[in-house]
Amino acid sequence: MEPMLPADEKNLLLRLRDGDHDAFDTLYNRYAHRVAAILLRLTRSQDTAEDLLQDTFIRVWAARQTIKIDHAFIAFVFTIAANLASNSLRKQLREARMQTQLRTQGSVGYVHIEEKVVAQEEYDQFQQALSQLEPRQRQVFVLHKIEGKSYKEISKELAISHSAINHLIQRANKKLETLLNPKLLSTLALLSALLHR
Secondary structure, three states, rough: OOOOOOHHHHHHHHHHHHHOOHHHHHHHHHHHEEEEHHHHHOOHHHHHHHHHHHHHHHHHHOHHEEEEEOOHHHHHHHHHHHHHHHHHHHHHHHHHHHHHHHHHOOOOOOOOOOOOHHHHHHHHHHHHHHHHOOOOHHHHHHHHHHOOOOOOHHHHOOOOHHHHHHHHHEEEEEEHHHHHHHHHHHHEEEEEEHHHO
């Protein structure tokens, strides 16, 4: 069973792909608060979360023609947001290292930046891997690992037991381990850990 989408979502996504600003505004208003909450939990900074929220939807607009109508839009948005948050955290770590290096060595080494290409490749790889999960596995995985919902919330929403949820997530994790590279797996594990703190 595919995740339940709002009845008008496919139409909105088709309009968004065609460059419809009203459809974009509707989707932004529908999902921005959820994405902002996730970004705040990941970054622990209101300012950073707000900046990343805007960047997320700028990238959604820029990538609108690549949106797959049959995939959950929220997973698309959360993947972009998670990549941006991960990149932001890496950037903060790099800047801290550079500051340390400036203090200790007086010079800064070359920092190679390929975040946009890497983020798109990671998104594509993740979407491809998600599409290979069984529909129910994918649905539960997205609700728990990406949207950060608890077993209790998922159980109530889908009318399934906690043990069924656990079983589906374990099977999804095993499948994804065979499909994703270790770096993307560690980013996903970090995201999940931060969401469930």
